[in-house]
């Protein structure tokens with residue numbers, strides 16, 4: 414079975430749109446982008462487009478690539494104070510030289526719709542999640558909507574990044590899975606991944622996960638957005654070879670990526686609701 418993130422994201426966006434239409438809410442998302450990385454520009458554009466589709470107002474702050482950490486924090490602090498702004502996201506990665514942690518910590522947790530602030534992180538890891546990072550949050554929505562219950566299953570996450578691998582592991586633990594996190598120092602990676610009922614790859618290496626790493630019947634979730642040697646967009650998983658042995662699998666494009674954006678819209682609506690005490 415193909416887990417169609419594109420289709421599901423459209424369904425979730427339509428729900429956000431109709432929820433907004435039912436209320437007097439005027440949700441607003443602010444994006445902050447530093448520098449001219451084309452991928453980051455694309456993702457921010459996609460976020461503004463999604464806002465337009467669902468009726469969320471969006472404002473974009475663009476800062477030059479040679480900005481200092483303080484410049485970015487000043488821009489965030491203005492948005493923190495603006496009562497019309499309900500969600501703030503700083504597009505990652507930031508240019509080298511900027512202190513990413515400091516910038517993330519400058520977003521007030523109430524507007525942290527990316528779920529990256531340490532307070533929101535701590536809540537997630539304490540089993541009391543509030544705003545959850547959009548990629549792992551979107552993956553949990555895929556699993557739920559396709560009625561794949563992680564409870565009692567063995568889940569293996571490849572990658573321990575702060576934005577995907579770690580929160581993904583926490584969400585799966587909260588959903589009663591038995592979770593293993595693999596990373597660059599893991600020995601016998603294939604031995605670990607082959608035990609997974611649910612395998613989630615977030616390592617950023619084109620077609621790295623082959624059939625020898627996947628148990629027959631596993632659910633395979635591909636977070637990778639890579640380009641192969643011909644410049645073609647592809648995931649971490651060798652889709653052609655793994656799809657026949659998986660019971661369910663996300664494609665790239667059209668899997669996890671669109672769900673990241675849909676989850677961001679959901680988080681922004683939730684933030685606007687709280688602001689209005691709804």
Ligand SMILES: Nc1nc2c(c(=O)[nH]1)N[C@@H](CN(C=O)c1ccc(C(=O)N[C@@H](CCC(=O)O)C(=O)O)cc1)CN2
Pocket residue numbers: 456457459502503504505506527547548638646665666667668669670671672673674
């Ligand atoms: N502040 C944040 N920065 C980053 C995040 C994030 O959640 N918050 N995640 C990634 C990038 N990202 C969103 O920002 C993102 C990546 C990919 C997609 C997506 O829909 N991809 C499409 C393919 C698009 C293409 O043609 O390249 C797909 O998979 O179908 C959405 C969002 C890092 N930074």
Ligand SMILES: [Mg+2]
Pocket residue numbers: 547548577673
């Ligand atoms: Mg992401």
